Amino acid sequence: MTTRAELRCRCGEVRGWVAxxxxxxxxxxxxxxxxxxxxxxQLGRAxxxxxxxxxxxxxxxxxxxxxxxGQDRIVGxxxxxxxxxxxxxxxxxxxxxxxxxxxxxxxxxxxxxFDHDTQRPxxxxxxxxxxxxxxxxxxxxxxxxxxxSLSLVLRAVRMVLGWRLRGKAWPNPFFTRDTRAPIxxxxxxxxxxxxxxxxxxxxxxxxxxxxxAQ
Numbered sequence: 001m002t003t004r005a006e007l008r009c010r011c012g013e014v015r016g017w018v019a020x021x022x023x024x025x026x027x028x029x030x031x032x033x034x035x036x037x038x039x040x041x042q043l044g045r046a047x048x049x050x051x052x053x054x055x056x057x058x059x060x061x062x063x064x065x066x067x068x069x070g071q072d073r074i075v076g077x078x079x080x081x082x083x084x085x086x087x088x089x090x091x092x093x094x095x096x097x098x099x100x101x102x103x104x105x106x107x108x109x110x111x112x113x114f115d116h117d118t119q120r121p122x123x124x125x126x127x128x129x130x131x132x133x134x135x136x137x138x139x140x141x142x143x144x145x146x147x148x149s150l151s152l153v154l155r156a157v158r159m160v161l162g163w164r165l166r167g168k169a170w171p172n173p174f175f176t177r178d179t180r181a182p183i184x185x186x187x188x189x190x191x192x193x194x195x196x197x198x199x200x201x202x203x204x205x206x207x208x209x210x211x212x213a214q
Contacts, residue, residue, distance in 0.1 A: 005124045007065075007096065007113045009089035014070035014096060016173075018060050018109075023126035027059035027156055028111065030131040032145055035079055037136070037201040038194065039086050042077065043093040046200075048110055053138040053202045054145075056111040057098070058125055059156070061168035065097065065107055076174070076186035079194050085186065087174055097173070102180040105169035106160050129155075138202040 005021035008014070018026075036055040040048050049055060067074070070089065074096060077086045087097040098108040114121045130152045134145025163169060170177050174184065 003124060005114050005121075006116070006119055007067075007109065008116055009070070009073075009092050009094035009096065009113065011089075011092040011094075013091040014067065014073050014089040014094070016065060016067035016069075016096070018058075018114075019064045019066070021060075021064075021124050023129075025060075025064075026125055027152075027159060028057070028121075028125045028128045029059070029152060030054040030056050030128050030142075030145070031108075031133060032131065032135075032137040032141065032202065033133040034136045034198070034201040035083065038079055038197040039077065039095070041197050041200045042079075042189070042193075043088060043095070045093050045095070048095070048112055051138070052140075052142060053136065054131065054142075056121075056128060057108040058111055058114065058121070059106060059108045059159070061159075061163040062099075062105050062107050062172040062174075063163075063168040063170060065109075065173050067096075067173055071173075071184075074174075074184050076182055076184055078186060078188045079197075080191075081188055083188075085174065085182065087184070099172075099174055102169075102172055102175040102177075104160065105163040105172075107174075136202045141203075 003021055005018040007016045032054045037053045040046050073089050073091045074087055075090045085099045088095045095110045111121045130149050131145035134141030
């Protein structure tokens with residue numbers, strides 16, 4: 001069964017939808033990397049992380065994602081000059097998509113953007129199929145995130161290649177097709193700004209606790 005999944009930022013100013021949404025057409029994984037943790041802290045949205053610092057991410061094809069309201073409120077952030085493009089709603093600092101580049105047809109969206117009064121993510125996407133980069137988790141990494149899951153890697157590669165071959169790389173809601181340039185403004189953090197976030201991220205829970213106590 002497939003459906004159209006509605007996406008909303010926390011305040012409701014930015015809205016969109018993902019077409020043909022189902023457990024077989026997307027990936028849903030929990031990522032514990034320190035960059036995802038740093039991004040959440042930079043936005044002041046640590047509430048989006050689980051107890052171990054994980055971000056629950058739904059990975060979709062760019063062409064399946066359409067914004068229908070509040071596009072002018074979407075801006076981008078990169079933690080470094082070569083980092084992911086991390087898009088969010090500036091009205092309420094809700095992440096609405098992570099992208100590598102226009103060349104790689106892939107958008108990762110925090111699951112909370114799909115959780116609202118008329119829709120539950122588990123009903124649309126199913127539960128997460130795995131977890132990655134547990135070495136960056138806060139405290140003991142979840143068992144599912146230890147090591148590298150070959151099945152998750154192969155599934156992700158297969159989906160990205162499939163999206164490219166089926167023409168689902170375009171239109172892309174974050175980049176123009178002719179120049180491949182970002183549609184919305186993008187800010188790049190300085191090294192000092194990125195370093196200031198490291199103490200808030202795993203795998204150093206003691207440093208995180210000290211920073212929060214200050």
